[in-house]
Amino acid sequence: MEEATSNTAAAAPQRILRMTGISKRFGAVQALTEVELEIYSGQVVAIVGDNGAGKSTLVKVLAGVHPADDGRIEMQDARVSISSPTDARALGIATVYQDLALCDNLDVVANLWLGHELTYRGRLDEVAMEKQSWKLLRELSAKIPSVRIAVASLSGGQRQTVAIARSLIGEPRIVILDEPTAALGVAQTAEVLNLIERLRERNYGVVLISHNMADVMAVADRIVVLRLGRNNGEFLAAEATSEDIVAAITGATDNAVTRRAATRPVPGTEEP
Amino acid sequence: MSAKVPEPGPEPGTVAADLLDERLIQSAGFGGAVRAFTRRIRGGDLGSLPVVVGLAIIWAVFGIVNPRFLSSINLVNLSMQCAAVGTIAIGVVLVLLLAEIDLSIGSVSGLAAAIVAVGFVGHAWPLWTAVVAAIAAGALIGLFYALLNTRFGVPSFVITLAGLLGILGAQLWVLGKFGSINLPFDSWLVYYAQQLYMPEWLSYAFVAIAVAGYWLAKFLASTKRKAAGLSGVSASALGLRAAGLLVVLGVPVWYLNRSRGVGVMFLSFVALVLIMHFFLSRTRWGRAVFAVGGNVEAARRAGINVRAVAMSVFILCSTFAALGGLMAAGRLAAANQSSGGGDINLNAIAAAVIGGTSLFGGRGSAFSALLGILVIQSISSGLTLVNLDSSLRYMITGAVLLLAVVIDSLSRRSRRAAGRA
Numbered sequence A: 001m002e003e004a005t006s007n008t009a010a011a012a013p014q015r016i017l018r019m020t021g022i023s024k025r026f027g028a029v030q031a032l033t034e035v036e037l038e039i040y041s042g043q044v045v046a047i048v049g050d051n052g053a054g055k056s057t058l059v060k061v062l063a064g065v066h067p068a069d070d071g072r073i074e075m076q077d078a079r080v081s082i083s084s085p086t087d088a089r090a091l092g093i094a095t096v097y098q099d100l101a102l103c104d105n106l107d108v109v110a111n112l113w114l115g116h117e118l119t120y121r122g123r124l125d126e127v128a129m130e131k132q133s134w135k136l137l138r139e140l141s142a143k144i145p146s147v148r149i150a151v152a153s154l155s156g157g158q159r160q161t162v163a164i165a166r167s168l169i170g171e172p173r174i175v176i177l178d179e180p181t182a183a184l185g186v187a188q189t190a191e192v193l194n195l196i197e198r199l200r201e202r203n204y205g206v207v208l209i210s211h212n213m214a215d216v217m218a219v220a221d222r223i224v225v226l227r228l229g230r231n232n233g234e235f236l237a238a239e240a241t242s243e244d245i246v247a248a249i250t251g252a253t254d255n256a257v258t259r260r261a262a263t264r265p266v267p268g269t270e271e272p
Numbered sequence B: 001m002s003a004k005v006p007e008p009g010p011e012p013g014t015v016a017a018d019l020l021d022e023r024l025i026q027s028a029g030f031g032g033a034v035r036a037f038t039r040r041i042r043g044g045d046l047g048s049l050p051v052v053v054g055l056a057i058i059w060a061v062f063g064i065v066n067p068r069f070l071s072s073i074n075l076v077n078l079s080m081q082c083a084a085v086g087t088i089a090i091g092v093v094l095v096l097l098l099a100e101i102d103l104s105i106g107s108v109s110g111l112a113a114a115i116v117a118v119g120f121v122g123h124a125w126p127l128w129t130a131v132v133a134a135i136a137a138g139a140l141i142g143l144f145y146a147l148l149n150t151r152f153g154v155p156s157f158v159i160t161l162a163g164l165l166g167i168l169g170a171q172l173w174v175l176g177k178f179g180s181i182n183l184p185f186d187s188w189l190v191y192y193a194q195q196l197y198m199p200e201w202l203s204y205a206f207v208a209i210a211v212a213g214y215w216l217a218k219f220l221a222s223t224k225r226k227a228a229g230l231s232g233v234s235a236s237a238l239g240l241r242a243a244g245l246l247v248v249l250g251v252p253v254w255y256l257n258r259s260r261g262v263g264v265m266f267l268s269f270v271a272l273v274l275i276m277h278f279f280l281s282r283t284r285w286g287r288a289v290f291a292v293g294g295n296v297e298a299a300r301r302a303g304i305n306v307r308a309v310a311m312s313v314f315i316l317c318s319t320f321a322a323l324g325g326l327m328a329a330g331r332l333a334a335a336n337q338s339s340g341g342g343d344i345n346l347n348a349i350a351a352a353v354i355g356g357t358s359l360f361g362g363r364g365s366a367f368s369a370l371l372g373i374l375v376i377q378s379i380s381s382g383l384t385l386v387n388l389d390s391s392l393r394y395m396i397t398g399a400v401l402l403l404a405v406v407i408d409s410l411s412r413r414s415r416r417a418a419g420r421a
Helices: A057-062 A085-090 A108-112 A127-138 A156-167 A188-202 A212-219 A242-248 A254-264 B031-043 B048-064 B071-099 B105-122 B126-152 B156-180 B189-193 B200-227 B234-254 B264-282 B284-294 B296-301 B308-330 B344-354 B365-383 B391-417
Strands: A015-026 A029-040 A042-047 A070-075 A079-082 A093-096 A173-177 A205-209 A224-228 A229-234
Touching: A015 B048, A015 B126, A015 B234, A029 A042, A029 A057, A029 A224, A042 A057, A042 A188, A042 B308, A057 A085, A057 A093, A057 A173, A057 A205, A057 B308, A079 B105, A085 A093, A093 A127, A108 A127, A108 B284, A127 A156, A127 B200, A127 B365, A156 A173, A156 A188, A173 B200, A188 A205, A188 A212, A205 A212, A224 A242, A229 A242, A242 B200, A254 B126, B048 B264, B071 B105, B071 B234, B071 B264, B071 B284, B071 B308, B071 B365, B105 B126, B105 B156, B105 B308, B105 B344, B126 B156, B126 B308, B189 B264, B189 B308, B200 B234, B264 B284, B264 B365, B296 B308, B308 B344, B344 B365, B344 B391, B365 B391
Parallel strands: A029 A229, A042 A205, A042 A224, A093 A173, A173 A205
Antiparallel strands: A015 A029, A015 A070, A070 A079, A224 A229
């Protein structure tokens, strides 16, 4: 495994968080074994792996949903413990789950501020919330026509945008995106990838979990491969090819995917 | 998206920040307002329109069949009959917003009536003590339901169905050997529920305060929005709305004043509706109620204490049921084994649904209790005036409830289609 620090972001990336020796068991299943992960500001780190590789478990450890059994988490060289979603939020770790967790019956402003509403003398301060919502959405160049329409009427990409914007409300330092493009069309995927780049420009540490190799290669700076709950390689996106990563994901250089690639060029892999 | 330069922030004197997007259909002026309204109705966002239309039809039909229906004497009676069940319906609106239900509200109201009567008449407690004990009993029942629902995950339908029977038993046990108790006519509870009407000048003063307060609140909100670079309401539109409110409040008050006037009990019911409307729409608690009703998991992940919200709602619902039971006992000047029985349960739930609160949670308003109970009581009063048998009365009320639920389901479907779920 190589020590990788990319310098593609504008400011010099600083390490925000470091996980070492993370292990997690569910009954008889060892979901994570001695996993390591580093998150830098202004950098997108993608976590890839096959189904059951431990991507979601690792993220849930970070988000405080499933505390790790063993291991060490450091933020700026100080050891921290993340034992609940509240802890994670307090440490500035925001998570956008795959199902987005939006309330369809509420409007965009209400969803953005849900659970953290601004108040003025005990009443909701709708004006301040709406104003700041617009500011945030403009900063992300989000294409939301009105913040006073119910979230149900938004497209998949717009809903993803609202969910990501909501994660930024509490001024986090790390934003975790779980399969943000899984349910989106081509144009909407491009919008969300733009949004991820904008998060990087704004110096957040972004953790991207994705099955889609094209998306990962498009936005990630660093790619961490998990296989059967263990680290199985770390790559700089600028230097690695899809074949390298696929090989690391599947755990072998000789397998169905590479054999197929040898006989027939795989679209999208010739260029890099 | 990437080719487009991010839009600049709002500049003073240009379009407000929330109206910048070119895809927004601008609806300026009177024609625009009408078009926006039509679009909303077609999209299934019916609001309180069906109930207002329904009420107008009901009043027109009964007014033609029996002119006494629209007499101010009858309407004063109607308003006083609304108060008790309407208060119970406010609680039903709250539980429906969480997509829960309370089927025991009738029994709780009966138990509250029994506690007041037995305490005040049977044991000669001071009336205040008896009233507080009855309300506390209601709150305790709600707490019990909430604990069962939140700790053990028992569906509220089952809990409160059991409560319907269990609390009816408690009511009979409290009444015990007394059986039926008459409340003395000189007690303030009976006086309040039967005799206490506002003097004419006071009722008009209330109308004036309400209209002025509405105008001032909207004006200040609009000024604040404009100062923040958002769109506000124009002064003329605001004046028009305030004038509309003046008519909507002033005419009924004037008409009721032709007879005994506006009952204080009815006024307290309306005040409770307004208070709950404020809490539902202007506080974090209200926002949390709607969020939990819309998507429990999303609410939980947003850090809302879902259990606490559910607890507060169940407790409030039973407390409102107890309050309604006290009003009903005062109006009847008695409590007996059949207090809170009969159609009270269904009427209160029907009122909330007819008024536009969805059975599916997350959609509704405190005003649906007021509008819904007006419909229910109008039908009941009208059918009594035309001397219809109670068998028909039950059938018609049932049919109206069914109609309201069908409209709720249909508008939910068209909201989905139009993206307004």
